[in-house]
Amino acid sequence: DPVSKDSGFVMETQCPFCSVQCKMQITKAMPVPGARRYSYTVEGVPNAASEGRLCVKGMNAFQHAVSADRLLHPLVKRNGEFVPVSWEEALNTIRDRFISISEEHGPDAIGLYGGGSLTNETAYLLGKFARVALGTKYIDYNGRFCMSAAASAGAKTFGVDRGLTCRLSDIPLARCIVLAGTNIAECQPTLMPYFTKAKENGATIIVIDPRVTATASIADIHLQIKPGTDAALANGMLKVLLEEDMIDEKFITARTNGYDELKRHLSEVSLQEVAELTGIDEANIRKAAAAYGKAPTGIIFTARGVEQQTDGHVAVRNFLNMVLATGKIGKPGCGYGAVTGQGNGQGGREHGQKSDQLPGYRSIESDVDRAYVAKVWGIDPEQLPRKGVSAYEMMELVHQRAIRSLFVMGSNPVVSNPNANLVEEGLSKVDFFVVADMFLSETARMADVVLPVTAYLENDGTLTNLEGRVLLRETTLSAPGEAWHDWAILCELANRLGKSSYFSFQSSEQIFEELRVASRGGLADYYGITYDRLRREGGVYWPCPSPEQEGLGNMFKDSFAHSDGKAVFHPVQSRLPQETPDEEFPLTMTNGRVLSHYLTGVQTRRSPSLAARSVENYVEIHPRTARKYQIEDGEWVEVSSRRGSFNVRSRITDQIREDTLFVPMHWGGIQNVNKATSPELDPNCKMPGFKTSTVMIKPLRMR
Numbered sequence: 001d002p003v004s005k006d007s008g009f010v011m012e013t014q015c016p017f018c019s020v021q022c023k024m025q026i027t028k029a030m031p032v033p034g035a036r037r038y039s040y041t042v043e044g045v046p047n048a049a050s051e052g053r054l055c056v057k058g059m060n061a062f063q064h065a066v067s068a069d070r071l072l073h074p075l076v077k078r079n080g081e082f083v084p085v086s087w088e089e090a091l092n093t094i095r096d097r098f099i100s101i102s103e104e105h106g107p108d109a110i111g112l113y114g115g116g117s118l119t120n121e122t123a124y125l126l127g128k129f130a131r132v133a134l135g136t137k138y139i140d141y142n143g144r145f146c147m148s149a150a151a152s153a154g155a156k157t158f159g160v161d162r163g164l165t166c167r168l169s170d171i172p173l174a175r176c177i178v179l180a181g182t183n184i185a186e187c188q189p190t191l192m193p194y195f196t197k198a199k200e201n202g203a204t205i206i207v208i209d210p211r212v213t214a215t216a217s218i219a220d221i222h223l224q225i226k227p228g229t230d231a232a233l234a235n236g237m238l239k240v241l242l243e244e245d246m247i248d249e250k251f252i253t254a255r256t257n258g259y260d261e262l263k264r265h266l267s268e269v270s271l272q273e274v275a276e277l278t279g280i281d282e283a284n285i286r287k288a289a290a291a292y293g294k295a296p297t298g299i300i301f302t303a304r305g306v307e308q309q310t311d312g313h314v315a316v317r318n319f320l321n322m323v324l325a326t327g328k329i330g331k332p333g334c335g336y337g338a339v340t341g342q343g344n345g346q347g348g349r350e351h352g353q354k355s356d357q358l359p360g361y362r363s364i365e366s367d368v369d370r371a372y373v374a375k376v377w378g379i380d381p382e383q384l385p386r387k388g389v390s391a392y393e394m395m396e397l398v399h400q401r402a403i404r405s406l407f408v409m410g411s412n413p414v415v416s417n418p419n420a421n422l423v424e425e426g427l428s429k430v431d432f433f434v435v436a437d438m439f440l441s442e443t444a445r446m447a448d449v450v451l452p453v454t455a456y457l458e459n460d461g462t463l464t465n466l467e468g469r470v471l472l473r474e475t476t477l478s479a480p481g482e483a484w485h486d487w488a489i490l491c492e493l494a495n496r497l498g499k500s501s502y503f504s505f506q507s508s509e510q511i512f513e514e515l516r517v518a519s520r521g522g523l524a525d526y527y528g529i530t531y532d533r534l535r536r537e538g539g540v541y542w543p544c545p546s547p548e549q550e551g552l553g554n555m556f557k558d559s560f561a562h563s564d565g566k567a568v569f570h571p572v573q574s575r576l577p578q579e580t581p582d583e584e585f586p587l588t589m590t591n592g593r594v595l596s597h598y599l600t601g602v603q604t605r606r607s608p609s610l611a612a613r614s615v616e617n618y619v620e621i622h623p624r625t626a627r628k629y630q631i632e633d634g635e636w637v638e639v640s641s642r643r644g645s646f647n648v649r650s651r652i653t654d655q656i657r658e659d660t661l662f663v664p665m666h667w668g669g670i671q672n673v674n675k676a677t678s679p680e681l682d683p684n685c686k687m688p689g690f691k692t693s694t695v696m697i698k699p700l701r702m703r
C-alpha cells in the first residue's frame with residue numbers, strides 16, 4: 001500500500017472513471033491488531049450529478065491508487081532494462097535530449113500527447129508547455145478518439161460545443177429520449193435513474209445500437225442498426241419529420257439558418273434506400289421519428305457508437321438537424337447531449353491540448369485569438385506555433401520519423417490508437433520517448449524515461465463533467481514514493497528549458513487563475529469561476545463570464561453562439577467508409593466498453609475487484625455467424641483485418657446483429673482490438689473509424 005504513510009483518513013473526492021464525476025467519501029481505517037491490511041470504505045455523496053449514487057467502478061476506484069504496482073521513482077531505460085534514477089537525473093536527461101533533438105531537427109520534431117482524464121489545469125498547462133516551452137505545433141490527445149465528432153458538429157451547428165446543452169435534471173422532463181450509440185447502463189451507470197424516471201413520467205425511449213445492450217433493455221423502440229449508417233438513419237428520420245409536418249416552423253424561422261437547403265437535400269433522400277442501408281425497416285424509422293417529432297419535449301444523446309465513424313461528424317450533425325427542426329432545445333426537458341466517456345472528457349477538450357485550439361475554445365488559426373492568448377502568456381503572437389495534426393496523424397508522423405521524440409502524459413496510445421501495430425512499430429523507433437504515468441502501461445514500457453505521477457487521491461484540480469459543470473476535486477493525501485503531480489513536472493521541465501518565468505506555478509489553483517484569464521471572452525469562458533466559488537457552490541456551469549454571474553445550465557434559451565445568434569442546419573449526404581465488407585473480410589467489427597473497465601484498463605486492471613469481474617477480452621458473435629465460421633462458445637479465435645489480428649475468446653449471443661462483431665477496448669497485447677481497427681479518419685474531425693472495421697474471424701483450435 002504505497003499510501004500507507006498516511007494514517008487513516010476520511011476524504012471526499014470524485015470518481016475518476018467517467019464524465020459524471022460522482023462524488024464519494026473514502027474512509028481508510030488503520031489495521032486492527034492482527035489484521036494484515038488497511039480497510040477502505042467507499043460511500044456515495046450526493047452532488048449535483050450523481051445524487052449520491054456510485055457504480056461498481058466508483059466503489060472500487062481507490063484500489064488502483066493504492067496498488068503495489070504504482071510507480072514510485074523515475075525510471076530510465078539502460079540496456080533494455082528500467083533502472084530507478086533521481087528526478088534530477090531524469091529531468092536533465094529529458095532536457096538534454098529535447099534540446100538536442102530540437103536543435104538538430106527543429107522544434108516540431110517533438111510531439112506531446114495528452115489525455116482526457118487530466119485535470120483542466122494540467123490539460124491547459126500541457127498546451128502551453130508545447131507551444132511556449134518547446135515551441136512545437138505537435139500536440140494532441142486521446143480525446144480526439146472520444147469527442148471530436150460531437151465537438152466539431154456542435155460547434156458548427158450551435159456555434160459552440162458543450163457536451164450537454166441542458167442539465168441532467170432535464171432528462172426526467174423529456175417525453176422522448178433518443179440514445180444513439182450510447183450504452184449508458186455500462187458506461188455511465190449512475191445516470192440510468194434519470195432515464196428510468198423519464199420513462200415513469202411517460203417518455204418514449206429510443207435506442208439506436210447494433211447490439212441489445214443493457215441500455216437497450218429499457219427501450220420502447222430499439223433500432224438495431226447496421227454499424228456505420230447512423231448518419232443515413234438520422235436523415236431518414238428527419239425526412240419523416242418534414243413530410244409529416246412534425247416540425248416547429250416558428251422556431252426554424254426565428255432561430256435557424258439553412259432550412260431551405262436542408263429541405264432540398266431531404267427531397268432527394270429515399271426512405272427505402274435508408275431502410276436498405278441501415279437495416280431498419282421503413283415502418284420503424286417512421287415510428288421512431290413520430291415518437292420524437294410528436295413529443296412535446298425531447299433530448300437526443302449521441303456517444304461513441306455514432307461518433308467513432310469516418311462519417312461521425314455528419315452523423316451527429318444530422319441528429320442536431322432533428323433537434324433544430326423540432327425546436328427541441330433551449331427549454332426545459334429539451335436539448336442535445338454528447339455523452340462524454342473520459343473523466344474530464346469535457347474540460348480536457350476546452351483549454352488547448354488539441355492541435356487546433358487555444359484555451360477557452362479559442363482557435364489557433366485566428367489572429368485575434370492568438371493575440372489574446374499570447375498576451376496572457378507574455379509572448380509575441382508570432383512565437384505561437386500554428387495548427388498541428390490529430391492524435392493518430394501524430395502517430396503516423398512518428399512512424400515516418402518526422403516526429404523524433406514524443407512525450408505522453410495521461411494516455412496509453414499504443415493500445416488506444418487504431419492500427420495499433422503501426423503505432424507500436426513507430427514508437428519502437430522513436431529517438432527519445434518520455435511517458436508520465438502512474439503505472440508501467442503498455443506505452444510506458446516502450447519509453448526511454450518514465451516519470452511517476454500522482455493519482456486522483458493525491459492530485460487536486462478541476463474537472464468539467466459531461467454537463468459542462470466545473471467541479472473542484474480536492475485531496476489531502478500526499479504523493480507516494482517520489483511521485484510528482486503532472487503539472488509540477490511540466491513546470492520543472494520548463495524551468496530547465498529556460499522558460500521558468502512562464503511556468504512559475506506553485507499549485508493547481510495558481511494555474512487555474514491563469515486559465516480563467518486565458519479563457520476569458522472565449523466560448524468556454526471560465527473567468528467567473530474560482531476555487532473559492534467551487535468550494536462554496538459545489539460546481540459551476542460554463543460559460544461563466546463573471547464572478548457575479550451564475551453559469552449557464554440550459555444553453556441556447558434565446559440565442560445560439562454563432563455571430564447572428566442563429567443555429568445552422570447542415571444538409572450533407574452521408575458517405576460510407578472506404579472499406580466495406582467483402583469476401584475476404586465479410587464482417588463489421590465495433591468496439592466499446594464493459595461495465596468494470598475504463599479506457600485501456602491500465603487503472604481498472606490494477607483494481608482486483610474490477611479486474612476479477614472482467615478478466616480477459618472477448619468477441620461477441622451471433623449464433624448463426626458462429627456456426628458459419630465453425631466457432632464454438634468460449635473458444636479462442638483470431639479476428640483479423642487488413643491491419644493485423646488479435647486473439648480473444650468467443651462469446652456467442654443473439655444480442656448482436658449477424659453481420660457484426662463486438663469487442664471491448666480495454667486490453668492490450670495480443671488481445672488488443674485495435675490491432676485490427678481501421679485508421680481511416682473522418683475528414684471533418686479526424687476521428688478514426690473504430691466502429692466500422694471490416695474483419696474476418698476464425699477459430700484458433702488445433703485441427
Ligand code: SF4
Nearest residue numbers: 015018021022055058
Ligand atoms: Fe460515477 Fe462514472 Fe464513477 Fe460510475 S464510473 S461511479 S458513473 S463517475
